[in-house]
Amino acid sequence: MTVHEDQTADSEGPAADDVLVVDGLSRRFGDLMAVDEVSFRIAPGETYGLLGPNGAGKTTTISMVAGLIRADAGTVRVAGQPMSPSHPQPKRHIGLVPQDLAIYPELSARENLVFFGRLQGMGGADLKGRVQEVLDLIGLADRAKDKSKNFSGGMKRRLNIGIGLLHEPHLLILDEPTVGVDPQSRNSILESVERLSTAGMAVLYTTHYMEEAERLCDRIGIIDTGRIQAEGTRDELIRLTGGVDQIRLAGTGDLPQAIESLRQLSAVEQVDHDGLALRLTVHDAPTAVAEIVTRATGAGMSLADVEITRPDLESVFLQLTGKALRD
Numbered sequence: 452m453t454v455h456e457d458q459t460a461d462s463e464g465p466a467a468d469d470v471l472v473v474d475g476l477s478r479r480f481g482d483l484m485a486v487d488e489v490s491f492r493i494a495p496g497e498t499y500g501l502l503g504p505n506g507a508g509k510t511t512t513i514s515m516v517a518g519l520i521r522a523d524a525g526t527v528r529v530a531g532q533p534m535s536p537s538h539p540q541p542k543r544h545i546g547l548v549p550q551d552l553a554i555y556p557e558l559s560a561r562e563n564l565v566f567f568g569r570l571q572g573m574g575g576a577d578l579k580g581r582v583q584e585v586l587d588l589i590g591l592a593d594r595a596k597d598k599s600k601n602f603s604g605g606m607k608r609r610l611n612i613g614i615g616l617l618h619e620p621h622l623l624i625l626d627e628p629t630v631g632v633d634p635q636s637r638n639s640i641l642e643s644v645e646r647l648s649t650a651g652m653a654v655l656y657t658t659h660y661m662e663e664a665e666r667l668c669d670r671i672g673i674i675d676t677g678r679i680q681a682e683g684t685r686d687e688l689i690r691l692t693g694g695v696d697q698i699r700l701a702g703t704g705d706l707p708q709a710i711e712s713l714r715q716l717s718a719v720e721q722v723d724h725d726g727l728a729l730r731l732t733v734h735d736a737p738t739a740v741a742e743i744v745t746r747a748t749g750a751g752m753s754l755a756d757v758e759i760t761r762p763d764l765e766s767v768f769l770q771l772t773g774k775a776l777r778d
């Protein structure tokens with residue numbers, strides 16, 4: 452886990468096979484420091500999330516990583532090679548999926564992929580084979596012949612992702628790919644990203660949706676006002692801000708005996724009695740809850756209700772920045 456500002460950290464150095472190493476990346480627009488010394492790294496098969504609200508600096512960061520805009524300071528290494536305006540070659544290892552759709556509505560899914568593949572200098576049997584692989588990866592093989600103008604929002608986004616995958620990049624960058632799509636389409640996009648990650652792809656994923664970061668990302672950088680405020684796995688970030696799982700047991704019966712018995716469980720840190728219910732502070736509530744219920748009832752408690760409360764990244768963000776993730 453790496454913690455920035457005044458927090459202490461046990462930061463690990465970059466591994467030799469990291470697909471992406473970003474160090475001290477900064478960019479100013481006039482008086483605004485849009486990205487301020489952003490550093491992170493992504494290993495093969497790892498999904499790294501930049502989680503932050505609108506205007507946090509996510510798009511500016513990935514635009515610099517992808518070589519679309521110049522950085523004022525900092526370095527980017529892709530697949531072990533430094534990248535700069537004078538040395539753009541490592542760009543070929545990056546697949547960028549921008550926020551806006553870049554597909555031709557009158558062309559089918561397959562025709563779009565063939566068109567963009569040719570633009571990238573691909574052709575012949577290689578292109579044909581790769582297009583089929585990509586159609587499978589994005590789950591559009593059975594709609595390959597349909598014009599993309601007839602696709603749902605999520606299918607169009609997946610086709611957009613497919614275009615970014617054609618040249619077999621080592622790193623796929625997705626900029627808020629689910630904004631403006633319905634929940635079902637969102638799920639199919641997330642499943643595609645999960646499939647790619649399982650296949651070994653390194654993914655850089657920007658979002659302001661906490662649920663997506665929690666579901667997809669192995670590590671998350673919480674970004675606000677251009678700075679990464681904290682970085683780690685979901686659980687590390689939650690521990691960092693002192694978040695704990697709680698279980699509330701409402702019921703009647705021999706409560707003192709239940710408290711005594713529950714205090715002996717290693718997962719239980721603390722048991723309080725608020726008059727109406729027992730309130731437990733626990734490690735990993737979803738795993739511990741079955742044993743806790745068994746203990747409480749075994750000790751003579753008759754349960755009326757069991758409620759689990761887990762802190763989430765929204766509360767971490769609030770604590771770190773004093774603001775909500777969404778307006």
Ligand SMILES: Nc1ncnc2c1ncn2[C@@H]1O[C@H](COP(=O)(O)OP(=O)(O)OP(=O)(O)O)[C@@H](O)[C@H]1O
Nearest residue numbers: 480483485503504505506507508509510511512627
């Ligand atoms: N070309 C530009 N000129 C001036 N200001 C810019 C430019 N591009 C971005 N900004 C500003 O830089 C800040 C960071 O913007 P950026 O687009 O990187 O944020 P974001 O986290 O991607 O949010 P969003 O999802 O809204 O794009 C914002 O205040 C934005 O207004």
